Amino acid sequence: MRILEIIETRIEIREFEKKSVDVEVKKEILEAGRLAPSGRNLQHWHYVLIEGEKELDILSKLSPTGRWIRDSNFAIVIVTDPKYDFNELDAGRAITQMQLVGWxxxxxxxxxxxxxxxQDKAKLEFNIPGEYHITAVVGFGYPLNRVAGKKERKDMKEIASYNQFGIPIDL
Ligand SMILES: Cc1cc2nc3c(=O)[nH]c(=O)nc-3n(C[C@H](O)[C@H](O)[C@H](O)COP(=O)(O)O)c2cc1C
Structure with missing residues (x-):
């Protein structure tokens, strides 16, 4: 698949098949995070791979919008150093690479x-030092249902301009 095709077909899922992800794929996903670009190349992140029913259950209780992670095969907790004001941007780039490589x-x-x-509860549960920030938790697994790849996105003309903000783009 071309990268654009991976982007086009990937949608975020909440329902996962009860099937283990091969360790080689897990390694590739982590490698995609390791190789991500970061501001000043500081690589201030840390990735905690979480597996096991008990551990995923703990993760599922740390957010009212993250209950679905209980059914994932594994999760990666993305930890960054908040003293860098671009830490969330760096994390976003790492997460995107991981998700695309997984897909x-x-x-x-x-x-x-x-x-x-x-945040504090999660840090205690997973032994994450207090000065760090848990930027996101990503759950991974094989989709339970066939993924149709239908995205709800704004039209290009609504979100892009040419030379000046608001000048319609026509490429
Ligand atoms: C910064 C960020 C925070 C998100 N938080 C949640 C969340 O708390 N719970 C959840 O189920 N999905 C969460 N999502 C997933 C988004 O809802 C999802 O990316 C968006 O709906 C687009 O999904 P699609 O690519 O499948 O169309 C989050 C995504 C991002 C980028």
């Missing part, structure tokens, strides 16, 4: 974020 092997994913009081 290349048919592994679907979705992410959620953890709000303030639960």
């Amino acid at each position: 290349e092997s048919g592994v679907g994913s979705r992410l959620y974020t953890i709000k303030k009081p639960d």
